[in-house]
Amino acid sequence: MWSWCKTSTEYSGRAVGNEAETLTARAVRIPLLQEGEKPTPRSSIRGATIRSPGREDSLRRLGLKQIDLYLVHWPEGGPTWAWAGMERAQELGLARSIGVSNYDATELEAVIAAGTVPPAVNQVLFNPEHRRRALLDACGRFDVAVEAYSPLGTGRYVDDTTVVRIARRTGRTPAQVLLRWGLQHGLVVVAKSTHRDRIHENAQIHDFTLSAEDMAELDALDRTGGTDRALETTWW
Template sequence: MSTSTNQTTRKLADGNEIPLLGLGVWQVPDGPDCVKAVRWALELGYRHIDTAQAYRNEGSVGKALKESGVDRDDVFITTKFLPRAKDPVAELEQSLRRLGLDHVDLYIVHWPEGGPTWMWPGMERARELGYARSIGVSNFSETELASVAGIADVMPVVDQVNFNPTAFRRVLLDACQRRDVVLEAYSPLGTGSLLSDATVGAIAARVGRTPAQVLLRWCVQRGVPVLSKSTHRDRIEANGRIFDFALTDEDFSQLDALDRTGGTGNGLEQPWW
């Protein structure tokens, strides 16, 4: 594992670039809290914001982006297709209205409800229309990615999954690399459970960083884009300070050993739909 990389973006298979650190707004209510979190992140240098139709807060993300004064072209915006709907194009048109944008940088199938392939032609159409610069998936397994590959004219460039040391999906990560799909991490802190882990704490103490910074660095140092989530300015700021230190090979070995999935090729442990 390289310990010297300070890259802050990663090139996708379609030539676009995704910032390695993003602010996620899952479970942040639409309204002032979401607007403030996104504005703070943009003020603090974040250039990647991740929302979804299911989160019901796209309007707040759009409001914050507009109020921030940051150039639209400098910010990578992701939203996700809610597969309980029928048409990815029609749903993205609604998302763009809520966001106040003419396109998103990445449009993702949120989960493979109803099977992994039925929505993909609509996702490709959204890209053809210029509504999305890149298209991808989320919570897709190695097998489900292979199914999409079997019918796709344009492959997903991202698979966004639950990924952290206790959910170190080695087989899925390898499968993504073979298909030139970037695995992207959500819940990098184990929804908070890993912040009190003894191994994480010991490494954090050694490198003089917070446990959250160590966990985020575990992702970005291996080239995995990561979504951190907070509505507290000080934590958003701290979570952004992950590009000026490195973990050692021994640190990676200790963190990797926390995996509880058996290095699975699945995108998640069980479906919620």
């Protein structure tokens, strides 16, 4: 699948994304693929996250007629609250695919039970220190792709001693090791960067494989206990 650049454009029907965020959503088009997947013949990739389905307003602000992936940003108000509007957005051709973000396994199951179209994606905080095994397994059972946000821990984990040791052993950068770890766990990984050379470097993760020993060492960094929850604490 193709992943996307995200911007928060709606909150309870109000625009909260600033102009820079909107421009980023329009300008940054970087395809990231799951392991073994080949690019589809599309020249751009665009997307947005929303809190409520103010669909046409969101597209107008982005300057688009259709986006590839539209997400409910978090399940405040109940996991199914916005889903009928999301299905309608896809039905109207405003979004190719629809999904959710920060949904626990039980919340994901509720959306699937209530709706007619299952989420294509669940975007969650996922990295070696937040290896949510039970949630990943649940998404696998429901055939929902897991997209990892903060796969580098917002840059903090590139200095982790285990990550640095494996990077030296494999001749790769710590960021490449972390992204490759996600790829080998079947995740869609999106690393945020504003530096062109770093974006290019982070994409060079398809020509090597982490060993079982490497993966086990990184897995051992988990601090979630393999939870099925998307977050340890919520902000809503």
